[in-house]
Amino acid sequence: MIRSEILKEIAPILRDQLVVCNIGIPSQELHAIDDQPSNFYMLGTMGLASSIGLGLALAQPKTVISIDGDGSVLTNLGTLPTIGNNMPPNYILMIIDNGSYGSTGDQPTYTGKKTDLAAMARAAGCDDVVEVQDVDTGKALQAAIDSGKGTVMVVKCDSGNAKMPVITMDPVVIRDRFMKAVAS
Amino acid sequence: MNIDKKITNDLVANEVSFVTTVPCKQLAGVIEEVDKRDEIFHIPSNKEDEGMGLCAGAWMGGKRPAIIMQNTAIGVTINTLATLIQYYRMPLPMLISYRGELREPVACQVEMAVHTKALLAQMNVPTYHFHQQSDVEEFDAILKYTFMCNKPVAILTDANFWGGYGDQ
Numbered sequence: 001m002i003r004s005e006i007l008k009e010i011a012p013i014l015r016d017q018l019v020v021c022n023i024g025i026p027s028q029e030l031h032a033i034d035d036q037p038s039n040f041y042m043l044g045t046m047g048l049a050s051s052i053g054l055g056l057a058l059a060q061p062k063t064v065i066s067i068d069g070d071g072s073v074l075t076n077l078g079t080l081p082t083i084g085n086n087m088p089p090n091y092i093l094m095i096i097d098n099g100s101y102g103s104t105g106d107q108p109t110y111t112g113k114k115t116d117l118a119a120m121a122r123a124a125g126c127d128d129v130v131e132v133q134d135v136d137t138g139k140a141l142q143a144a145i146d147s148g149k150g151t152v153m154v155v156k157c158d159s160g161n162a163k164m165p166v167i168t169m170d171p172v173v174i175r176d177r178f179m180k181a182v183a184s
Numbered sequence: 185m186n187i188d189k190k191i192t193n194d195l196v197a198n199e200v201s202f203v204t205t206v207p208c209k210q211l212a213g214v215i216e217e218v219d220k221r222d223e224i225f226h227i228p229s230n231k232e233d234e235g236m237g238l239c240a241g242a243w244m245g246g247k248r249p250a251i252i253m254q255n256t257a258i259g260v261t262i263n264t265l266a267t268l269i270q271y272y273r274m275p276l277p278m279l280i281s282y283r284g285e286l287r288e289p290v291a292c293q294v295e296m297a298v299h300t301k302a303l304l305a306q307m308n309v310p311t312y313h314f315h316q317q318s319d320v321e322e323f324d325a326i327l328k329y330t331f332m333c334n335k336p337v338a339i340l341t342d343a344n345f346w347g348g349y350g351d352q
Contacts, residue, residue, distance in 0.1 A: 020241070040244070044267025048237030051229075052268075055241025055249070058225065059202060064241075078230025082238070086227055175272040179244050 001134035003096050004029045004162035006155065007067075010138045014039075017145070018182060020053040020066045024103030025161045026096065030067065032164040038181040041167055041174050047076030050093050054083055057091035060182060063145055064090060070097040070111040077120070084125025087150035094141065095152070100159040118154040126152045134158070187346070188213035190320055191279070195250060196223045198327040200277070202242035204228065204235035205252040210281040210346045215252060232257035233264040236276065243274050248331060250277040255284070255300045255340065256293070265307055265336055275334045277327055282313070282340040287348050304338050311338040314345040 003026060007014075011034040019039045021027045027041040042049055050073060053066030073079065073095055083093060099112025111117055118131040128149050132140040134157035144151040167174075185193075191214050195203065204227050205215045219226045225247075229235035232253045239249035258280075269276050283290070284297025304311045310333075312326055313319075323339065330337040 042268075044271060045233075045237070045264050048233065048240075048264065048268065051234045051237025052241040052244075055202070055238035055243075056245040057241070058227070058238075059242040059245025059247040076231075076234055076237075078234050079237075082227070082229055082234065171272045175244065175274070182244055183246065 002158050002160035002162070003098060003102065004033070004164075006096065006134055006137050006157060007033050010141055013138060013141055013145070014065065018056065018062055018064045020049050020056065020064065022049040022068050022072050025164070026067055026069060026102075028164040028167060029162055031167050032162075036181075037177040040178045041169075043167060043171055043174075047072045047079075050076065050079040050083065053093065054079070054086065054088075054091060056182070057088045057150075058086065061090060062182065063092065065092045065094055065141070068093060068095045069102065070095060070099060070117060071101040071109045073117060074109060074111070074115075080121050080124035080126065083150075083152070084121070084127075087126060089148050089150055091150045092141070092144050093152045095154045096157060097154050098157050098159045102159065102161050106159050106161075118152070121152045121154070128152065129154070131156065187317060187320055188217045191323055192217040192221055192224075194324045194327060196221060197324065198248065198331070200248045200250045200327065201225060202227070202239065202247040202249040203252065204238050204249070206230075206232055206235060206254065206257065208254045208281040208283070210283070210341070210343065211252055211279070214279070218252070232261045236261055236264045236269060239276055240268055240272070240274055243276075248275070250279065252279045254281050256296045258300055258303050259296060262303065262307065265309065269336045270307075273334045274336075275331045276336040277330045278336060278338045280338055280340050281346075282342040285342040285344070287343040300340065309336050309338050311340065314339060314341045317345060317347070319345060
C-alpha cells in the first residue's frame with residue numbers, strides 16, 4: 001500500500017480526532033480524501049508536525065494524532081527525545097515510513113536503508129513504540145487510541161503518491177477552524 | 185527585584201503557561217525560575233525551530249506560549265518564523281539573549297550579533313532591545329502587545345542588561 005491508500009482506510013478513525021498533518025503531499029492527500037476542521041494542514045515548515053502535535057497534546061486533553069513522514073522525522077530528530085521525555089497519554093505520533101521523500105520525487109531516505117526509526121524512538125525514551133505494516137494501520141491506530149497511552153507508530157509502506165490538488169485554503173482559515181474544533 | 189523573577193512574574197501575570205527553552209549562560213537564571221513555577225509548563229527543546237513547533241501546538245491548544253533562546257538561533261528559525269508562526273498568524277514572545285554585543289568574550293558570537301537585528305527587521309518581527317536593567321519594565325507591555333497582534337516578537341537582552349559575564 002502507498003500512503004494515500006492508508007489514509008483512505010483510516011479516514012473514518014481520523015475524522016473524530018485532532019490531526020496534525022505533515023507538509024506537502026500527505027496534507028494534500030488527507031485534504032482531498034476527507035477534509036475536516038479538526039485537521040491542521042501544514043503548508044510549510046518541514047519536520048515540525050511531531051512538535052506541533054506534541055505541544056497541542058500537552059496543552060489540552062483531547063487525543064492528538066500527528067501524521068508524519070520518515071523524511072520529516074529525520075530532519076527534526078531532536079523531536080524524539082523531547083517526545084520520549086514528555087509523552088502525554090493523549091498523543092499518537094504516526095510516522096508513515098515509505099523510505100522516501102515523497103513530495104520531492106521519491107528520493108530514498110536512510111530509513112529505506114539501515115536506519116530504524118522505531119529503534120531510534122525507543123532509544124530516545126519513547127516507551128510505547130509499535131511498528132506495523134501498512135495493512136494493519138487502522139487496527140493499530142484504533143488500539144493506540146483505545147490504550148490511552150502516548151504511542152509512536154511506525155507504519156511501513158510502499159513509496160508513492162496520489163495525484164491530489166494543492167491546498168489553496170488560507171492558512172489563517174485552516175488554523176482558525178482547527179482551533180474552534182480543538183475548543184469545541 | 186531580581187530580573188529573573190521580574191521576567192517570570194510578568195510571564196505568569198500575562199498567562200503565559202507553556203515555555204520552551206534552549207539554554208544560554210545569560211538566561212540560566214530565568215530558565216531556572218521558569219522551571220520552578222507551578223503556573224508554567226517548562227519543556228526544554230533540542231533546537232529552536234522544534235521549540236517553535238511546540239509553541240504553535242500549545243497555542244492552538246489554548247495556552248499562551250513563549251520561547252527562550254539565543255540570538256544565534258535566529259539563523260536556525262527563519263523558515264519556521266515565516267512559514268509557521270507568521271503564515272498562520274500566531275503570537276510568540278521570543279526572549280533572546282543577545283550574545284556578541286558589548287562585553288562579549290567569545291569572538292564568534294559577534295558573527296551572528298551583526299546579523300541579528302537585520303534579520304529580524306527583514307522578517308518584519310517587532311524587536312525590542314534591553315540594554316539597561318530598567319528596560320525590563322517594558323516586558324509586561326511587550327507581552328500584551330504580542331498577544332494583541334498575534335505576531336512573533338523579539339526581546340533582545342544583551343550582556344549589559346544581564347550585568348556582564350562576571351570575571352573574564
